[in-house]
Amino acid sequence: MGMGHRGSLCLAVGLGVAFALGAAPRAHGQEAGGAPTTTAAAAPSAAAAALAPLPVPATLTIEDAPNDDGKRFVVRWPSVEGATNAFEYEVQIAPTKDGPWHPVKRVFADTGLARDLDIDYGRAAASLEGHGVIASPLAFYPSELFLLAAVGPADVARAREASAEAGASPKALLAAFDAKSIVLAKARAESKPVEEAWARLAALAAAADDTPPAADGELEQLRTTLLDAMDGVCSRREGLIARDLGATAVEGARKVFSALEIKLTHELEGHLRSGYFGSDERLARIVLDRAWFARLRTHATDPADTRTATCAVIAEGRAVENWFDWRKDNNFVLMLVVGGLVLVFIARARKNPDMYLRRIGGLDAVDEALGRATEMGKPVLFVHGLREMKDVSTIAAVNILGEISKHVARFDSRLLCATYDPIVLGVSQETVREGFTAAGRPDAYNEDDVFLAGADQFSYVAAIDGIMMRQRPAANFYCGYFYAESLVLAETGAMSGAIQIAATDSFTQLPFFVTTCDYTLMGEELYAASAYLSRDPLLLGSLKGQDYAKALMIVLLVGLTLLATLGIEAAAEVVKVY
Amino acid sequence: MLLKRTIPVMIAFITGAWFAIQFFVPSAMSAQTERWASNWYKILAGFAAILGLYSLCHLHWSRIRRRVPGWGYSVLVYFGLALTVFMGLIGEVQKGAALLTKQPDALRKVAEIQSYESTYLYSSGYNWVFDYIYTPSSATMFSLLAFFIASAAYRTFRARSWQAAVLLIAAVIVMFGQVPIAAVISQWIPDAADWLMMYPNMAAKRGIMLGVSLGVVATALRIIFGIERAYLGGD
Numbered sequence: 001m002g003m004g005h006r007g008s009l010c011l012a013v014g015l016g017v018a019f020a021l022g023a024a025p026r027a028h029g030q031e032a033g034g035a036p037t038t039t040a041a042a043a044p045s046a047a048a049a050a051l052a053p054l055p056v057p058a059t060l061t062i063e064d065a066p067n068d069d070g071k072r073f074v075v076r077w078p079s080v081e082g083a084t085n086a087f088e089y090e091v092q093i094a095p096t097k098d099g100p101w102h103p104v105k106r107v108f109a110d111t112g113l114a115r116d117l118d119i120d121y122g123r124a125a126a127s128l129e130g131h132g133v134i135a136s137p138l139a140f141y142p143s144e145l146f147l148l149a150a151v152g153p154a155d156v157a158r159a160r161e162a163s164a165e166a167g168a169s170p171k172a173l174l175a176a177f178d179a180k181s182i183v184l185a186k187a188r189a190e191s192k193p194v195e196e197a198w199a200r201l202a203a204l205a206a207a208a209d210d211t212p213p214a215a216d217g218e219l220e221q222l223r224t225t226l227l228d229a230m231d232g233v234c235s236r237r238e239g240l241i242a243r244d245l246g247a248t249a250v251e252g253a254r255k256v257f258s259a260l261e262i263k264l265t266h267e268l269e270g271h272l273r274s275g276y277f278g279s280d281e282r283l284a285r286i287v288l289d290r291a292w293f294a295r296l297r298t299h300a301t302d303p304a305d306t307r308t309a310t311c312a313v314i315a316e317g318r319a320v321e322n323w324f325d326w327r328k329d330n331n332f333v334l335m336l337v338v339g340g341l342v343l344v345f346i347a348r349a350r351k352n353p354d355m356y357l358r359r360i361g362g363l364d365a366v367d368e369a370l371g372r373a374t375e376m377g378k379p380v381l382f383v384h385g386l387r388e389m390k391d392v393s394t395i396a397a398v399n400i401l402g403e404i405s406k407h408v409a410r411f412d413s414r415l416l417c418a419t420y421d422p423i424v425l426g427v428s429q430e431t432v433r434e435g436f437t438a439a440g441r442p443d444a445y446n447e448d449d450v451f452l453a454g455a456d457q458f459s460y461v462a463a464i465d466g467i468m469m470r471q472r473p474a475a476n477f478y479c480g481y482f483y484a485e486s487l488v489l490a491e492t493g494a495m496s497g498a499i500q501i502a503a504t505d506s507f508t509q510l511p512f513f514v515t516t517c518d519y520t521l522m523g524e525e526l527y528a529a530s531a532y533l534s535r536d537p538l539l540l541g542s543l544k545g546q547d548y549a550k551a552l553m554i555v556l557l558v559g560l561t562l563l564a565t566l567g568i569e570a571a572a573e574v575v576k577v578y
Numbered sequence: 579m580l581l582k583r584t585i586p587v588m589i590a591f592i593t594g595a596w597f598a599i600q601f602f603v604p605s606a607m608s609a610q611t612e613r614w615a616s617n618w619y620k621i622l623a624g625f626a627a628i629l630g631l632y633s634l635c636h637l638h639w640s641r642i643r644r645r646v647p648g649w650g651y652s653v654l655v656y657f658g659l660a661l662t663v664f665m666g667l668i669g670e671v672q673k674g675a676a677l678l679t680k681q682p683d684a685l686r687k688v689a690e691i692q693s694y695e696s697t698y699l700y701s702s703g704y705n706w707v708f709d710y711i712y713t714p715s716s717a718t719m720f721s722l723l724a725f726f727i728a729s730a731a732y733r734t735f736r737a738r739s740w741q742a743a744v745l746l747i748a749a750v751i752v753m754f755g756q757v758p759i760a761a762v763i764s765q766w767i768p769d770a771a772d773w774l775m776m777y778p779n780m781a782a783k784r785g786i787m788l789g790v791s792l793g794v795v796a797t798a799l800r801i802i803f804g805i806e807r808a809y810l811g812g813d
Contacts, residue, residue: 346803
């Protein structure tokens with residue numbers, strides 16, 4: 001975590017009322033001598049004199065926002081005694097100490113507390129004191145702005161003048177534009193004629209023997225094309241200034257650009273060559289990898305009261321990329337504990353393969369269902385859920401399919417597998433083929449038996465219901481994550497007289513499967529199924545570890561719930577998710 | 579063995595381990611790798627769509643060729659596919675023709691409108707297929723759910739055991755608690771319905787979710803460490 005530069009202390013508040021007595025309608029504050037400054041409207045002298053000066057905090061700091069990708073920082077200041085919502089703080093940031101200053105946020109003096117930044121700080125927010133506001137320079141200096149700030153109308157005018165003096169020399173003409181190659185490169189990337197014009201000019205300037213000489217008027221035409229391109233970029237810039245950003249932001253960007261010209265040019269050239277613009281991460285780092293400044297102003301809440309006071313301290317700091325999200329520390333510890341338990345039991349299973357495992361009725365019935373299909377001479381239907389291959393429930397379903405395909409091949413039966421997603425189709429085809437091969441029956445595998453039934457929810461249902469009613473499979477397996485189609489599928493399957501086994505982690509659909517299927521594997525049983533079916537000691541060891549992890553979780557939850565009920569709030573924080 | 583086992587298991591280990599860690603790393607580089615992986619998946623999905631189309635066409639062509647019972651439906655699949663592709667292409671051709679024949683300013687406007695309006699302007703046939711064939715068919719399938727719920731509820735709510743009786747009573751309270759007349763009869767009914775949903779139902783739901791989460795972790799670990807290889811077709 002990067003810590004912001006701590007500025008010097010503010011001096012005491014005090015000059016505000018005196019300034020308020022000035023003759024001008026609104027007197028400007030001073031910052032000389034590091035004293036907080038206060039301004040006020042030309043209120044009646046007596047009333048203004050009676051007003052107390054606005055309070056400003058003694059210190060102001062910028063510190064890196066924790067647990068983020070380095071795009072934000074936190075401006076913090078201590079609470080002022082007696083703070084009420086009668087006045088509010090305004091936080092401003094700038095790329096240099098001299099501005100331009102951009103308002104980030106206004107908060108009432110009794111709000112905007114740092115401890116409320118729990119979304120950013122996690123549990124650590126509770127121990128924070130004072131006020132805090134999150135700020136990101138990217139809000140005011142989007143990286144595209146730097147591209148646009150790189151050239152202005154004055155630059156175009158200079159290029160126009162220089163190119164006019166180039167006369168008939170392609171080299172001189174190229175040199176006139178070369179300084180603005182950034183803009184030209186950008187224009188090249190957006191326009192084929194400009195790209196061709198640039199290439200032609202470069203070829204003429206190189207004066208290779210095989211380059212045909214420029215025709216009459218060609219150089220002038222090239223010049224016009226390139227200048228028009230520069231004008232186009234400038235128009236976009238002006239449009240952006242008018243629409244979104246304002247001239248101040250562009251000027252600020254130009255200041256940053258000037259300070260880092262070499263780096264920017266180098267970076268921009270690279271980006272322009274690779275064709276990336278806008279919110280590219282590396283361009284964003286140009287905005288962020290530098291010191292930023294913050295200042296704080298106090299305003300009266302009452303619109304009629306125009307007093308302001310400025311904290312004399314200008315804070316300096318920067319945003320830094322973080323490499324660990326401390327808000328997820330509880331998750332990390334849990335992952336290590338659960339993972340460790342699973343791995344320990346896998347290791348134990350290597351030494352002692354005879355492990356006791358509770359029986360799962362639905363999985364014990366798999367052989368019964370497959371045997372029934374074999375006896376009846378009817379196929380077995382395996383139906384995937386609607387989720388994609390990247391979901392663990394689909395991976396678990398494919399694992400079950402692998403085991404079932406081996407059993408089906410051994411029983412010399414037929415397996416139909418309906419898929420919803422093309423990637424799941426490809427993986428399922430390969431899994432079933434390997435399953436048949438492992439069972440010694442590669443010849444029995446038919447690629448058409450693993451098919452894409454539909455890529456839309458109810459088209460999928462229609463196709464599978466049709467198969468159920470026409471081919472009357474003897475056993476139906478529903479594995480994976482299902483939505484509203486679950487009952488339509490399972491009820492049709494029940495009507496067709498098939499023995500049905502469902503395995504899903506979709507708890508909203510569980511009641512429908514429980515109602516209509518002969519056996520239902522609920523929740524984690526879906527993930528345990530392939531291990532249970534394969535009887536591989538290592539896989540069974542992982543199930544054992546999973547069960548112990550669950551026992552641990554139950555103990556932990558019950559214990560923490562009791563502690564939280566007894567009023568120990570920290571107990572609830574332990575398992576809080578951010 | 580190297581191509582079919584070792585390399586896939588290594589890929590699963592490296593990517594699985596990295597993305598398990600990536601969840602805890604907030605840096606920009608970490609987020610970038612996630613975006614890359616997501617883009618790779620989209621690219622793969624694009625190519626896999628061709629595989630899916632091939633599978634669909636091959637399956638139904640085999641059925642037509644072998645004249646299996648119900649092969650007429652397979653003809654309908656081809657007809658529907660051809661019709662949708664034709665209508666979609668017609669719209670695109672219309673849009674292309676407009677781009678070629680209209681003035682540059684008009685073209686820019688077409689490009690700016692993009693999306694909804696221009697889609698409707700130049701693909702009315704495709705939209706007709708979508709609005710008047712696909713959507714009603716889909717809605718018909720969905721509406722079957724109402725009848726299936728009724729038949730499933732009848733079968734489940736027959737109070738043949740004490741568990742089924744408890745289920746029946748709870749279901750009646752929850753269902754009745756959702757309609758306004760229940761509150762008119764007694765405020766106790768919607769309150770009881772809310773209590774059932776908030777406590778016993780929520781407790782069971784969270785229990786299942788807890789088990790699912792641990793199952794996901796265990797499955798992920800089995801895959802990352804190459805213990806679970808069923809997705810590669812077993813040992």
